[in-house]
Amino acid sequence: MPTLLQQQVRGDVVAGALAPVVSYCDVIDGHLHDVIDQTGEAARAIVEQLGEVDSLADVITGDAERLAGMLHRALGELESVRHTRRDQQIRTLVEQMRELNQLVTGIEETSRVTNTLALATMVSAVRAGFPAIDFSAVADEVRELARQSAEAARGVGSGIADITARLDSILADDQAGKGRFEALTETLEDAVIAARQVQRDSGALTVETAGAVGHAQFQDISRQMLEHVAGAVGDVCRQAEDVTAYTRGDLAEGELRARAIKVEDLRAKHVMSRQRSTHAQQTGQEAQSATEPLIELF
Amino acid sequence: MTTVMLVEDSATMLMSLQSILTKAGYDVETAGHGQEALDKLGKGVKPNxxxxxxxxxxxxxxxxxxxxxxxxxxRFTPILMLTTESDQAKRTEAKNAGATGWLVKPVGPDQLLGVIKQVLPEI
Structure with missing residues (x-):
């Protein structure tokens, strides 16, 4: 059995040991609210960015639908001409057009999946504590789908351009045929523009996804803020144990005073300017504005 | 291919940065802390x-x-510090240790890629 210290428990010593706990807890409270605000801001930013992804996926779906309509019309026009012109070259063009139609169907399907994924990720993002690993994997998947759309659109664009060129070549010596194919050529030209639009939108979608991935850095910042808070809570626990030990006669007054927590000790452990500013605010001190640039090249 | 070595203990940060850099066309090498990165350099990894x-x-x-x-x-390979640390003394210490620049987290993809382009020598 350890020997109990022969000392009288003094109320002022206990009060003195407990007094800093209040300001300590004020600062901890401020830091916890910082984490709450910080995660909220980041989740909102992610949701906003995913909203852009979602909108762009919608736009791509619309673009692909228009493209499909144009190709369908062009195919119809080409097939109607095929009945009047029996040459092999026109039959080849019809086959090529059918293949392009399949590509466009692929783009439509990809955009639909992108849209669903973006929505599912948004739902995850608004849930507190969503696992960043899932978010990142989904973001990568969205990006891959967008890349596939862009590649397919590029294929469609060059395919149509090729068909148009071959059509021009077929009709080069056929003035009568030229007139009949005029509408078809125009439709094909419009389809090329639409395919380029799908490409541009898919590119923009990947930029938005990259932005959303960048926002996921908030998890690392929140983790550091919470580790800081956990350390401070540990200090308060230790102080409570010391006071208990003192009142039981297991800890000398001098040792209690020497080990006592001080709110200013927390300041030395701050890493972020936000932590320093919250500390100053919670302890009634004037906050020093951060003057250092966020990016500095030496 | 240009290789960027990421030295970072946060798995989320690693994933986020790796995703941004890979998409931008960089080859990425990762290490969970300074010692691991140093070991990789010792084994012949030569990041740009x-x-x-x-x-x-x-x-x-x-x-x-x-x-x-x-x-x-x-000696001349650019080393960027990417940190939540905002203490000026630490920044000066990093500069004296040979760091090329200091970036405070979080950093957007455009900002990060912009700084990389600034410090990377033309290859």
Missing amino acids: LIISDVNMPQMDGITFTREARKAPGM
């Missing part, structure tokens, strides 16, 4: 650029920078 966190277990980013500068062929 290093992006390092500051506060990490085993070996912090500033010590790593100081040690990395002694490694063969690493």
